[in-house]
Amino acid sequence: MTAVTVSNLDAARARDTSQAMRRAAKRRRYVANGFSVVLAAVLLVWTLMPIYNIVMVSLESHNDVFSNNIWPDYPSLNGYGVVIHQGHWYLQYFWHQYGNSIYVGVAVTFLTLLISSMTSFSIGRMRLKHGWLLTNTALLTYVIPASFLAIPFYRIMQNYGLTNNLWSVIAAMVTFATPYAIFIFQNYGASIPMELDESARIDGASPWQIYYKIYLPLMAPALVAVGTYALLLAWNEYLYQFLLLSDKRTMTVPVALAQFLNSDEAPWNYMMATAIVYALPPIAAYYCFRQKMTGGLTMGGVKG
Amino acid sequence: MDATQVIETGRGKAIAGPRRRSWRGGLQGSEYTWALAFVVPYIAVFLVFVAYPVAFGLWLGHEPKLYAELWDDPVYKMTVINTILYLVIGVNVKMFLALLLSGFFMRPGWWVKALLMIYVLPWAVPALPTFISIHWMLNTDYGLVNNLLYDLFGSNGVPWLDQRWPAMGSVIAAYIWKNMPFWTVILLAGRMAIPEDIREAAKIDGATGIKSFTLITFPMLANLYLVCTLLSTIFTVGDFNTSTFVSGGGPAFSTYVLATLGIRDAFDLAHPELGVAAVMTALPLIIPLVIILMRKLRTAQVQL
Numbered sequence: 085m086t087a088v089t090v091s092n093l094d095a096a097r098a099r100d101t102s103q104a105m106r107r108a109a110k111r112r113r114y115v116a117n118g119f120s121v122v123l124a125a126v127l128l129v130w131t132l133m134p135i136y137n138i139v140m141v142s143l144e145s146h147n148d149v150f151s152n153n154i155w156p157d158y159p160s161l162n163g164y165g166v167v168i169h170q171g172h173w174y175l176q177y178f179w180h181q182y183g184n185s186i187y188v189g190v191a192v193t194f195l196t197l198l199i200s201s202m203t204s205f206s207i208g209r210m211r212l213k214h215g216w217l218l219t220n221t222a223l224l225t226y227v228i229p230a231s232f233l234a235i236p237f238y239r240i241m242q243n244y245g246l247t248n249n250l251w252s253v254i255a256a257m258v259t260f261a262t263p264y265a266i267f268i269f270q271n272y273g274a275s276i277p278m279e280l281d282e283s284a285r286i287d288g289a290s291p292w293q294i295y296y297k298i299y300l301p302l303m304a305p306a307l308v309a310v311g312t313y314a315l316l317l318a319w320n321e322y323l324y325q326f327l328l329l330s331d332k333r334t335m336t337v338p339v340a341l342a343q344f345l346n347s348d349e350a351p352w353n354y355m356m357a358t359a360i361v362y363a364l365p366p367i368a369a370y371y372c373f374r375q376k377m378t379g380g381l382t383m384g385g386v387k388g
Numbered sequence: 389m390d391a392t393q394v395i396e397t398g399r400g401k402a403i404a405g406p407r408r409r410s411w412r413g414g415l416q417g418s419e420y421t422w423a424l425a426f427v428v429p430y431i432a433v434f435l436v437f438v439a440y441p442v443a444f445g446l447w448l449g450h451e452p453k454l455y456a457e458l459w460d461d462p463v464y465k466m467t468v469i470n471t472i473l474y475l476v477i478g479v480n481v482k483m484f485l486a487l488l489l490s491g492f493f494m495r496p497g498w499w500v501k502a503l504l505m506i507y508v509l510p511w512a513v514p515a516l517p518t519f520i521s522i523h524w525m526l527n528t529d530y531g532l533v534n535n536l537l538y539d540l541f542g543s544n545g546v547p548w549l550d551q552r553w554p555a556m557g558s559v560i561a562a563y564i565w566k567n568m569p570f571w572t573v574i575l576l577a578g579r580m581a582i583p584e585d586i587r588e589a590a591k592i593d594g595a596t597g598i599k600s601f602t603l604i605t606f607p608m609l610a611n612l613y614l615v616c617t618l619l620s621t622i623f624t625v626g627d628f629n630t631s632t633f634v635s636g637g638g639p640a641f642s643t644y645v646l647a648t649l650g651i652r653d654a655f656d657l658a659h660p661e662l663g664v665a666a667v668m669t670a671l672p673l674i675i676p677l678v679i680i681l682m683r684k685l686r687t688a689q690v691q692l
Contacts, residue, residue, distance in 0.1 A: 123492060124503050131507055134565065137532045138521040152535045199429045206426035210415055218427060223685075225438050227619075227678050229626020231647040232667045235654045236445035237437070259437040262430060281411060291422035320514040323628045327655070338516050342633075345520070352524055359517030370512035371505075 142356035149352045163357035172354050174344055177332050184329075185319060185336040185362075188250055192257040192318035193311050199258065200265035200310070201303065205295050207266075208273045209281055219270065226263035230256075231323055238327045248331045256324045261314040272306035273299075305376060312373040319366050337362045449664035458665055467644040470556055471625070471670070474563070474645050479624055482564045483571060483617050487609070490575035491601070511569040519633035522562045523549070526634075552642040555635040559643055562634045563627065571616055578612045579605065611684070618681045625670050646670050 141149060143159040165171070170178045203222075207215035237256060238247070246252040280302070284294050300307070322338045329335045335343075341362060344355040415423055458464045493504050510518065525532045526548035534545030549555045582605065590604050606613075628647045635643040637652065644652065646667055654663025 120492065120495065120500075124499075127489075127503065127507055130565065131509060131569075133532070134518050134521045134525060134562075135509060135513065137525045138517060140532070141521070141524065150530050152530070152538065154532060154535050154539060199433060202426040203430040206423045210411060210419065210423040210426070212415075212423040212427060215427070218430065221434060221438075222430075223682065224678070225434065227622050227674075227681065228438070228442075229622070229647065229667075229674075231626045231628040231651070232670070233438075233441050233445065235650060235660050235663050235667075236441040236448060238654075239448075239660060240441055240444060255433075255437055259433055262433060266430070278411065285411065291419055291426075295426070320516070322516055323651070327651075338514070341516055341520070356517075356521065359520065363513050363517050366514055367509075367512045370508075374508070 138356045138359055141352050142360055144353045146351070146353065163353045164361070166354050167357045167361055172351060174340070174351070175354065175358065177335070178337075178340070178358070180333060181335050181337050181340045182362075184250060184334065185338075188253055188257065188325075188336060189315050189318045191250075191254045192261060193314045195254070195258045196261040196265050196314040197307055197311055200262045200269055201300065201307070202295070203262075204266050204269035204273055205299050208270050209278070209294075209299065210291065219266065222263040222266045225259075226267065230260050234323055234327055237324070241328060247328050248334045250329070250334060250336075252328045253325050253336070254318075256328070257314075257318045257321060261310075261317050264313065265310045268306055268310050269303065272303060276302050308373060309376045312369055312376070315369060316366050445664050445668075448661050449668045451661065451665075454661055454665035455669070457662060458669065463641045463644060464649065464666065466552075466642050467646060467649045467666075468669075470631075470643055471645045473556065474560060474627075474631075475621055475624055478560045478563045479617060479621050481560075482568045483613065483620060485564070486568050486571040486575055487613060489568070489572045490579055491605070493572065493576050494579055508569040508573060510566050511573075515566060515629045516633065518566065519562060519629055522558070522565075523634050523636070526558055549635055550639050552639065555639060555643045559631050559634045563624070563630045566630070567620070567624075571620065574616060575609065575612065578609050582608050615681065615684050618677055618684070622674060622677055622681070625674055 140155060142163050143161070144153075144156040145158065145160065145162070148156040148158075167175055167178060170176055203218065206212045207218055241247050241252045276299070280298055281294050284298055289297070320338070322342065325336045325339050326342065329339055332340075337358075341355065341358055344350045344358075411419075489507075493500060493507075524530075526534075528534060528545065528547040528550060531545075531548070533548065537543045537545045546554055548558050586608075587600060587604060590600055595603050626647050627645070628651065631637060631643060631645045631648045637644045637648055646669065650663040650667035652663070653666055654660040657663075
């Protein structure tokens with residue numbers, strides 16, 4: 085309503101302004117537009133340069149890599165063929181490692197969603213006594229840098245003989261994904277009316293039924309946002325996977341990718357092709373669920 | 389956009405007044421058991437994978453002589469300076485540019501939206517491939533940057549990663565490249581949540597351009613900006629990947645940050661106690677930040 089009135093008023097004023105003022109405004113607009121175009125060009129170059137570099141190197145032959153070209157003389161998809169057919173010493177177990185990454189990602193997503201939705205249901209809906217204590221510990225965990233905990237975490241896993249076991253990585257990732265998930269679920273859950281729980285309760289539903297049949301379906305948007313977050317976290321994380329997984333067969337893709345750097349003369353073209361095959365799924369996931377994730381993130385970051 | 393809606397609904401609720409926030413008559417009979425059962429998995433994860441490693445870490449780093457040893461290590465001193473530069477320059481330049489760019493992305497037009505989709509790419513791509521790409525891009529002899537400098541200006545280029553300060557600058561630039569899009573999107577959502585009528589009213593009163601920013605937009609974003617900066621600082625202290633892959637900590641161990649030095653001491657030097665001590669020296673910085681952040685999040689609810 086107000087917006088309409090205001091713009092009407094604005095229009096009336098605009099009619100009254102003199103020719104000269106309109107010309108000045110037009111000039112300002114030109115300057116602003118010109119500036120935007122320059123800024124857009126700078127942003128494009130800045131953003132795309134490292135990505136262009138990955139694509140370019142992945143299309144190069146060995147000789148092209150060690151040259152001064154800014155585009156290969158004979159671009160070829162040979163590098164991708166080598167990756168797909170595991171045709172290099174470093175890529176011996178590539179698809180197996182890819183499978184490991186998928187396994188870790190799926191397990192982390194599922195466990196994160198399960199554990200944190202149950203927790204936020206109990207604290208936010210059932211109002212468990214002293215539940216706020218748990219919310220605060222979750223918040224505190226969220227701000228502990230994961231890399232600081234890596235050393236004791238590794239030692240503990242070593243003591244239990246869980247190094248080179250994918251479940252040690254899954255445990256670590258779930259630990260670092262749940263606090264944020266609880267945070268988002270609590271915020272989102274506050275928008276679901278209690279009356280829904282109430283009526284189910286009067287009809288004799290058990291808490292598990294209310295959780296499973298009412299709470300979870302209504303939380304679907306938040307579940308998608310947090311699920312994507314957990315999946316990307318697990319897929320992209322490096323440090324814990326590097327420390328905990330050293331055997332070629334239990335390694336995940338990021339660890340295998342970094343292995344290329346172990347030798348002085350890294351096969352950069354194969355490495356970049358591997359990097360692209362590794363990066364495509366998360367990019368796709370990000371763009372599919374971008375809107376939902378931004379919503380969730382702002383909710384966490386902005387609303388507190 | 390989705391994010392705006394979320395914030396809007398949040399505000400609507402706050403105005404709507406108190407609503408019932410728990411089940412009628414509290415938890416009854418077996419419901420209490422259910423509520424406890426729902427939080428057990430999270431408590432277990434917290435105790436085993438957060439509380440235990442934290443306690444173990446504190447125990448590992450409790451000996452004072454470790455800190456004397458650190459102090460005698462010239463690498464440690466360089467690392468502290470690097471970490472401070474990384475935080476002060478990296479975080480603040482990134483946040484300030486993100487604030488300005490979020491204003492740019494408020495402009496109407498399809499091409500601005502298309503640009504935003506490309507601009508968020510660094511955030512969507514996993515960290516490892518892009519940092520490795522940046523590392524190779526900055527290679528003195530064969531890197532894309534020096535090749536371009538030669539083609540465009542005939543210059544022999546800069547040995548980016550072979551000297552301390554250019555290398556540290558590269559690490560910071562890579563950090564900004566990777567993280568700026570995320571915070572731009574957050575601040576953009578914050579800007580979009582500012583009601584249009586306020587800006588319109590201010591416009592009629594004569595506040596346009598820079599005035600509109602300093603008098604309207606920034607005061608309304610200030611709290612969000614502060615929370616984002618604090619959160620980002622805490623995350624950045626624990627950033628392991630950027631320094632590891634862009635400069636590799638080199639040349640001559642001169643571009644380590646605390647997070648990477650801790651891992652080096654613990655694993656490359658096989659001295660986990662020293663590694664824990666190194667990261668513990670970041671606590672006097674992190675703890676006050678966390679306290680301020682918690683307070684901001686709890687009391688202020690970040691006005692929007």
